[in-house]
Amino acid sequence: MKERRRTHGVLGAVAVASVLALSLAGCRGSANEGGGGGGSAASPGITDTTITLGITTPLSGATAGPGTCTVAGAKAYFGAKNAEGGIKFGDGKTRKVEIKTYDDGYDPQKSLANFQQMVSDNVFAEGIGLGTPTNRAFREAAISQKVPQILVMTGDPLFSDQKQSPWQLGLVPIYQNEGEAFGKLVAASGGAHKVAILSQNDDYGKGYVQGFKDAIKGNSSITVVGEQTYEATDTSVDAQLTQLAATGADVFFNAMSITPLVIASLQKAQQIGWKPSWFLPSNTSSPTAILQPGGATAYPGVYTVAFAKAPQSPEFAKDEDVVKFLSDLKQYGNYSDTPAFPHCMWSYIAGATLEKAFGSMTDPTRDSFMKALRNIKGLEAPLMLKGTSVDTTKDGQPAISTVLVQKYNGKGYATSSTFG
Incomplete structure (x- = not known):
């Protein structure tokens, strides 16, 4: 040349x-120009010694709790790896992982601006951040500029469709997977149940409801007797709860993503004397941050789904993975408390998934990274529950698609294969 x-x-x-x-x-x-070695010109954000990841997530506002957890878990995992000397990549070089964080306050316009800033800041990839509307806001821009947007914490199936989203991959089970798990549990109970549904009026809520209804389809003993929706910007759902309570439903499927509204819903239902069994999404079912202040023990059962070990649960108090995770979280994640939200554990698992992909990258390019990321199967990452694993090879499915139903026991959760 x-x-x-x-x-x-x-x-x-x-x-x-x-x-x-x-x-x-x-x-x-x-590939784009940048520092680094290997047989191909390196993409931005990677050198012979470092790789830079960007995270846009809510660090302020109503979802700041789980948003802060996404950053803490990632920094905990990679902080520990960096302290050990770094991660060995598939091209033979050992690199340390640097993380740049950006606050979007769960505002799509802010997340789009953050992505544009990341491009200016030369991040190699964006990922792990929380939120469906916020991640959707810059999905097309990421595709256009060929910037990986990976292991994002949204159950939106669009992010795991390789044809529509070639530079994307979700981390957590899609909404339909969680809704289906709930529906199957109720259907398998053998009893007659009346179900009331309150869902967020967007793809998040619609996905959960679709999965639930698909699972109970054809089961004449399960009847949906009332449905209401709310907007993610609403500050109260009291009116919807009052109408749903009037149906006499004994099962409440609450597909809600806003932490304060979930707590208020738990409290309001008690005030009006409605005490059905509850189903809550995995991202809004924290025992300490949501269920305890909401008085969840007043209900016959509160169920959710999970794929990660919960440090709050007594059964995991001495678990080797959990002990190391909590130590890393405190030392490198600047998070001294036992996490109230599962997102801390999820991003730690995402860190292990990325390490696996880095180890298979033969060139310091985004193309090589995406190819390696989409070729992980059967990875039992730290903190994952027995029976779940990382599998990125299924088109249309996120990195983790298996979930286990769990029931709240007043302190934490215990795996439950039966309803009632």
Whole structure:
């Protein structure tokens, strides 16, 4: 590519310049320029010694609790790895992982601006951040600029569709998977149940409801007797709860993502004397941050789904994974309390998943990374419950698609295969 030839005349000079430009573009391929080694020109954000990841997530506002957890868990995992010397990549080099964080306050416009800032900051990939609308806000921009947007904490199936989202991959089970698990549990009970549904009026809520209804379809003993929706910007759902309580439903499927509203819902239902069994999404079912202040023990049962060990549960108090996780979280994640939200554990699992992908990257490029990331199967990452694993090879499914139903016992959760 550096060869220079003597030419005669203006036309000859122009021709050589054109060939040189095309040759340089061909050498870069689909990767962008940046520091690093390997057989291909390195993408931005990776050198011979470091790789930089960006996280946009709510660090302020109503969802700041779980949002802060997403950052803490990732920093805990990679902080511990960096202290050990770094992670060995598939190209033979050992690199430390640097994390840049951006607060979007669960505002799509802010998350889009954050992504644009990440591009200016030369991050290698964006990922792990919480939120469906916030991650959707820059999905198309990430595709256009070929920036990986990976292991995001949204159950939106769009992020795991390789044709529609070639530079994306979700981490947590899609909404339909969780809703289906609840529906199957009720259907398997053998009893007659009346179900009331309150869902967020967006793809989040619709996905949960679809999965639940698909699972109970054809079961005449399970009847949906009332449905209400709310907007993610609402500050109260008292009116909807009052209407649903009037149905006399003994099962309440609450597909809600806003922490304060879940707590208020638990309290309001008690105030009006409605005490059904509850089903809550995995991201809004924290024992300490939601169920305890909501007085969840007043209900015959509160159920959720999980794939990660909960440090609050007595059964995991001395678990080797949990002990190390809590130590790393305090030392490197700047998070001294036992996490009230599962997102701390989820991002720690995401860290292990990324390490697996890094170990298979043969070139310091985003293309090589995405290929490695989509080729992980049967990874039992730290903190994962027995019976669950990371599998990124299924098109249309996120990195984790298996969940276990759990029932609240007043302190934490215990796996439950029966309803009632």
